[in-house]
Amino acid sequence: MSASSVSNLPSYLNPHDPGPWAIYLQQVDRVAPYLGSLAPLVGILKRPKRILVVDVPIRLDDGSMAHFEGYRVQHSLARGPGKGGVRFHQDVTLSEVMALSAWMSIKSAAVNLPFGGAKGGIRFDPHQYSQAEIERITRRYTSEIHDIIGPHKDIPAPDVNTNAQIMAWMMDTYSMNEGGTNTGVVTGKPVSLGGSLGRIQATGRGVYVIACEAARESGIDIKGARIAIQGFGNVGGTAARLFHDASAHVVAIYDHTGIVHDERGLNIPALLDHAHKTGGVAGAAGTQTLTEHEFWSLPTDILIPAALESQITQNNADLVHTRILVEGANGPTTPEADDIISSKGTVIVPDVVANAGGVTVSYFEWVQDFSSFFWTEQEINHRLEAMMRAAYASMSSVARQHSVSLRTAAFIVACTRILEAHHVRGLYP
Numbered sequence: 001m002s003a004s005s006v007s008n009l010p011s012y013l014n015p016h017d018p019g020p021w022a023i024y025l026q027q028v029d030r031v032a033p034y035l036g037s038l039a040p041l042v043g044i045l046k047r048p049k050r051i052l053v054v055d056v057p058i059r060l061d062d063g064s065m066a067h068f069e070g071y072r073v074q075h076s077l078a079r080g081p082g083k084g085g086v087r088f089h090q091d092v093t094l095s096e097v098m099a100l101s102a103w104m105s106i107k108s109a110a111v112n113l114p115f116g117g118a119k120g121g122i123r124f125d126p127h128q129y130s131q132a133e134i135e136r137i138t139r140r141y142t143s144e145i146h147d148i149i150g151p152h153k154d155i156p157a158p159d160v161n162t163n164a165q166i167m168a169w170m171m172d173t174y175s176m177n178e179g180g181t182n183t184g185v186v187t188g189k190p191v192s193l194g195g196s197l198g199r200i201q202a203t204g205r206g207v208y209v210i211a212c213e214a215a216r217e218s219g220i221d222i223k224g225a226r227i228a229i230q231g232f233g234n235v236g237g238t239a240a241r242l243f244h245d246a247s248a249h250v251v252a253i254y255d256h257t258g259i260v261h262d263e264r265g266l267n268i269p270a271l272l273d274h275a276h277k278t279g280g281v282a283g284a285a286g287t288q289t290l291t292e293h294e295f296w297s298l299p300t301d302i303l304i305p306a307a308l309e310s311q312i313t314q315n316n317a318d319l320v321h322t323r324i325l326v327e328g329a330n331g332p333t334t335p336e337a338d339d340i341i342s343s344k345g346t347v348i349v350p351d352v353v354a355n356a357g358g359v360t361v362s363y364f365e366w367v368q369d370f371s372s373f374f375w376t377e378q379e380i381n382h383r384l385e386a387m388m389r390a391a392y393a394s395m396s397s398v399a400r401q402h403s404v405s406l407r408t409a410a411f412i413v414a415c416t417r418i419l420e421a422h423h424v425r426g427l428y429p
Contacts, residue, residue: 008046012094019095020309024102026335031411034402038419045415048098050074054144056122058136068124068137072145074154075101075117078421081152082118083108083359085159086166092121096309103330104359107352109414111391113363118154120145126161138166142173149174151184157362158188160308168193184369187362196365197377198384204238205381206357206388207328211239211302213392214324214349220301228252228298228322231306232281235328235355237272239304244268252290252298258282259290296320305332312337320346327351342405350407352414353391360387
């Protein structure tokens, strides 16, 4: 980290190990020279607007009491209410949630949505608790953060280990505390509660659309292109199916159970069925098994890390041999790895645009909830694809204008929009 980044670290982070927040600060430092007259305001981007840390006590099924640590961070609200997911994971940290909230600010602005950035999390492993216990954790957490969320304040959504059912519990808890049904407080809800058609597949569909745009710009025909994907959930699985339908060759899939490979292209529909039945890709018929080293070393046209952050680091970046890297996950490539891979001539499409399909359809859901008028899935997919292509075109144009990477270009676009909003609004009081 640079000296300026260290000096901007808040007192509650360890300067010797500041975590993912340090990656975000490095990204902001890289974009600062391109902000022109807005550069003096860059400090606003380096400080979350609001951080709430809460205790989440519940009664377990055996009658004992347990306590969990919960977070909700609102990075920026200058362009609209906060927007960002809630993750349930035993390794969630405040630094991680801070970084994710900031990347949501950048993501919303890069796609030109009227949102700021926020994120939430609870430190626990949901696989170790019953459904009833998870419901109680969800409802207590929602009550604890109630005062700072709402359809005009901050709108949570699903993230790692959370889903439509979690959002339904959050919406119901918030509504009961408010004294009336309020569907707009969260997105990613079940369709029966005002959720949007196409929301579950939205992030993966957006990754596919952006990958196709990057491939077209690089002169790569999607038909017959070699694709490798890390992650096979809503994001990786949806993207894999769309690539398969477009006659691309998805040659490798890496999930939490293992890595499967077929040089001729995996049978994605069969693999999705296998993963649904068994919980992962491991052991799928007609596939070979790869090591992690072999997966990252595969020569591909498009590589998509769609799992967790910091998967590609300076320790394995040298292995990567792909023409285009599309970040389906949030922060899967560290700045050091970014430099190593870019030096090979690989085009890196940053997460803040590549995986923005989810927040884009969350925006559509929010709009539909307010109007109580719902669109068809075909309309939603059409609008999503149009917005994703426009975001890619804007980012690509700025990259050419300044001769910078697509990541820096995305940050230039997003930071400019955020800081312009701050500049016009001014300081109060």
